[in-house]
Amino acid sequence: MPKRKYDDKYLDYGFTFLEGRDEQLPQCVICHKTLSNDSMKPHQLKKHLSNVHPEFVGKERQFFEFKANYLKKMRMDQGGKFQTESKAIVHASYAVSLLVAKAKKPHSIGETLIKPCLVSCAGILLGESAVSKMKKVSLSNDTVKSRIFDMSCNIKSQLLAKVKASPVFAIQLDESVDVANLSQLIVFVRYVHDQSIEEDLLFCRPLETTTQAADVMQLVDAFFEEEGLDWGKLVHACTDGAPAMLGARSGFAKLLKQKNPKVVTLHCIIHRKALASRTMTQPLKEALETAIKLVNFVKASALNTTISTVVPGYGIRLRRTAVPHCRSLVIERRHVKSACAFAPRSYTIFGRKEQRRSESCCFR
Incomplete structure (x- = not known):
């Protein structure tokens, strides 16, 4: 949509203009209020003069020229x-x-x-x-909205300046689905700044079609080209173990080495620990499974959670902040061990019938 331009006849209505971002904004020479570019219309400016400053309606042009010159001097005085x-x-x-x-x-x-x-x-x-x-x-x-956009652009420019000034940098990326069921690519960056290693969110953009390696690479390559980042400074990339990321023939890691053959790709350590936990010894596996089952059962309903926190002497000490846990992530098992201390007779306070129903729901 084309922006409106200031006309010298608008001074008859008591308005001069300011140069904004790629547009001119009308400014009242009496109250110094700045209006939007859409208000750069004669009837809008007349309306402001008659409603806000009715005592100045009908004044000669020289009066408004004097006010405009005075306003211009105040703008020039940076300490005024x-x-x-x-x-x-x-x-x-x-x-x-x-x-x-x-x-x-x-x-x-x-x-x-x-x-x-x-x-x-x-x-x-x-x-x-x-x-x-x-x-x-x-x-x-x-x-x-405009203020938040300005601040986000400023933060982005500062981050990119630090990354460009760093001798080397590394990225960590993963694809996830938001609440709107839209695939999002999240990329973090780690770089050197002031003799220390810092980590920040580099960008988050939607994957509008598929989530294959070519789509991920196209999105990352487009961001690097837009912001002028050097592929030669990229020394490391960390991803999950999906075939689209670490595939030997057409994975993201393979495509990344076409941009920089020296880059090192790594399977995320947390995902590797989750895979390794599936082959743990039988006694440890049984102990952790029992703890996970207990946490899931207690947190399955508000009544069970309340009973576990207020009834003393039953061998259950479960933090209110504990959340249901699954079998896949080791990081959650760590929270289970710190949140739960159980006894063999702890199940009896909830009733065996309700216990069996809850267990079937948790492990269906």
Whole structure:
């Protein structure tokens, strides 16, 4: 959609303009309020003048030219009061937007809840002067979205600068499915910065078609080309043991060596431990299976969980934060051993009939 351009006749309505990101924004020379580019229309500017500043309707053009020149001088004065207040207002807007993003709340909460709370508290504690300043903080849905996008772009640029400055770097990637049943490729990067090794999330992008090795390689290669990352600095890649990743003929590891023959590919250690745990000795296997079965049974219902935490003397000490466990991951077995201490008669407090039903559900 083409952006609207400023016309000199708009000064008759009390508006000059600011240069934004690839667009011009109308700014009132009286209250210094900046409107969106869509408001760059004569009837919109007239409406602002008549509704907000009705006492200045019908003023001569020279009056608005004087106001525009004064506004221009204040912009040029980097240490002036207007410039300082504007920076503080924008800074506050970014700070609140960051909190909204961290709390994973809807962007509209800034205008519907946070700003009214700030205005109300400022009026009670600090007076009307603070209320007028709070009202200038822009927290609309679009503004919060724009602030979060700016901060994410800044974080991304900082991370890419560190990775490019590192002599070598390594990646770890895996494909997973989100709540919308869409395949996502997640890539982490490990690099050298300030004589220490740091690790960050490099990117997360959807696999729109299939999840084969060629699709994964195409997505990674496209990101490297877009951001200018050097394949020659990549020394290590860690993946799971799926054939699409470690296949000897057409796996991701094979395609990766075509880009950099010196890169070392590794099967994830956690997945390797999970595979090794399936061949453990029989006594240890039976002990762990019993512990896993007990945890799953207790956490299968709220009643069982409550009884296990409030009834003393039955030999069960299970943390409330323990979650149901499965047979596949060793990392979960570690939590089972630390969360559960059981006795042979512990099953009796729940009833054998309910126990058999729960066990059949857990291991169906």
